[in-house]
Amino acid sequence: MAAVYVIGFLEGTGAHAYFLATGGLHTYSYAPLPVQLLFHALLLLDPLVALLIVRARPGGPLLAAAVMVLDLAGNWDGAWHAVLADPVAFLRPVGLLPMTVFGIFVVFTALPLRQALANAESAG
Template sequence: MAGAYVIGFLEGMGAHAYFLATGGLHAYSYAPMPIQLIFHALLLLDPLVALLIIRARPDSTLLAAAVMLTDLAANWDVTWNAVLAHPMAYLRPVGLLPITVFAIFVMLTALPLRRGLRPARPLNLLAAGDV
């Protein structure tokens, strides 16, 4: 499960890096300024989440969920009218559909993965009366 997180967030970083490389700072000029800032911030947040997941930090899953919820809300906000006008155009394996599927996956698995990443409690070899 952690591997899917890492792959998904690194893919997101790659997409945002591509958009920045091809469109510059105005790559998201179609979106309101707060959403543009979110999309640019994802270039840093996505690899940070991936790194924290690789390092097995339990709270990284909560950050992953927050990042994906924000990313999903921003993407749906900028495409909502287009989706209403042409819903079938968004049932393709790039763009809004995979972002939505990945966000749902992260939301459903963040707490179970967090429990799995918790460090094991140290084994207390001494009983209370052995001291």
């Protein structure tokens, strides 16, 4: 389970780094300013989550869940009208659909993973 977190958050890091490299600071100009700031902050938050999970810190899964809730809220807010206009266009293996599936996975597994990491920490 932890490996899925690390892979997912490192993929997010790569995506945000790519967007910044190709679009510059205004790459998210389509979004409201708080969402733009969040998306830029994910360039730091995503690898931080991955690092906390790799280091088996119990707070990692909780931060992961918070990051995914905010990330999905920002992405869904920006895409909502497009999804309503053409929902089938979002049924592809890149973009909003896999992000949403990953976010749901993280939210539903954060507490069990946190408990497992806390138990491992207290046993070690």
